[in-house]
Amino acid sequence: MKSVKPKKFLGQHFLKDLKIAQDIADTVDACPDIPVLEVGPGMGVMTQFLINKPRPIKVVEIDFESVAYLRQRFPQLEDHIIEDDFLKMHLENTFNGQPFVLTGNYPYNISSQIFFKMLDYKELIPCCTGMIQKEVAERIAASPGNKTYGILSVLIQAWYNVEYLFTVHENVFNPPPKVKSAVIRMTRNATTDLGCDERLFKQIVKTTFNQRRKVLRNSIRPVFTQLDQAASQNGLPVKDHTPFLSAEIFSKRPEQLSVADFIELTKAVTQETTA
Numbered sequence: 001m002k003s004v005k006p007k008k009f010l011g012q013h014f015l016k017d018l019k020i021a022q023d024i025a026d027t028v029d030a031c032p033d034i035p036v037l038e039v040g041p042g043m044g045v046m047t048q049f050l051i052n053k054p055r056p057i058k059v060v061e062i063d064f065e066s067v068a069y070l071r072q073r074f075p076q077l078e079d080h081i082i083e084d085d086f087l088k089m090h091l092e093n094t095f096n097g098q099p100f101v102l103t104g105n106y107p108y109n110i111s112s113q114i115f116f117k118m119l120d121y122k123e124l125i126p127c128c129t130g131m132i133q134k135e136v137a138e139r140i141a142a143s144p145g146n147k148t149y150g151i152l153s154v155l156i157q158a159w160y161n162v163e164y165l166f167t168v169h170e171n172v173f174n175p176p177p178k179v180k181s182a183v184i185r186m187t188r189n190a191t192t193d194l195g196c197d198e199r200l201f202k203q204i205v206k207t208t209f210n211q212r213r214k215v216l217r218n219s220i221r222p223v224f225t226q227l228d229q230a231a232s233q234n235g236l237p238v239k240d241h242t243p244f245l246s247a248e249i250f251s252k253r254p255e256q257l258s259v260a261d262f263i264e265l266t267k268a269v270t271q272e273t274t275a
Contacts, residue, residue: 015045015105017172024131025049027185028101031127035095039086039104042066044073046105058094060086087113091121102128111136115156122159129185137164137182149255151209158194158259160186196266204266208254217250227273244272
């Protein structure tokens with residue numbers, strides 16, 4: 001079989017080290033008894049270990065050349081190779097509505113988008129594992145007060161427990177990426193409801209971290225502008241929010257707030273703009 005040449009525009013970096021590939025594949029064992037969906041299998045370096053596990057597996061690959069290679073190398077996967085763009089898939093159809101583990105050596109140029117999609121399907125994905133850029137892995141696992149703590153940290157940790165498992169060096173890939181990589185595992189926590197307006201929670205997190213050097217008193221103002229415009233259009237009175245914004249929490253920067261702090265902030269903003 002002719003090897004597949006990595007394509008830069010797809011963010012492909014093929015893992016060469018079989019021991020590391022097996023170690024990544026084994027991260028799914030923490031969530032046994034449910035199917036596995038592998039994203040971006042390439043030439044199947046992880047797939048060869050996943051298919052030996054006693055559970056259903058499907059792979060999704062956008063690169064037609066890789067799909068042809070996989071069909072030749074793994075004939076037993078024929079009906080389980082999905083030739084599609086993962087970001088455009090309706091995941092509820094993947095295993096007929098059954099929950100599954102998401103895993104892969106994720107394309108580095110879309111790793112954040114993959115995890116935002118995971119959050120959209122969090123009820124279907126109790127566990128997500130795999131390899132991403134070390135910097136992104138550190139961001140996802142970061143604690144409040146850390147300079148890498150940001151949007152992904154808060155939104156993912158609201159619903160998942162995050163484990164940074166191990167670091168992977170550049171020389172085990174073809175072609176070698178310019179950055180180090182890391183393997184992480186995210187497992188759904190016990191949260192079933194944030195207890196606040198989830199849409200507003202996401203808006204507050206994204207808006208404040210987009211101006212992360214500013215204190216919340218300043219960075220959150222676009223949220224109030226939008227909420228006030230909506231109130232005005234519905235014929236409701238618009239308040240002066242100056243007294244509300246004088247609370248101590250608004251003197252902090254977003255990276256100083258925990259997930260619980262952002263939830264409480266969302267509740268307070270809801271009360272301020274609807275009372």
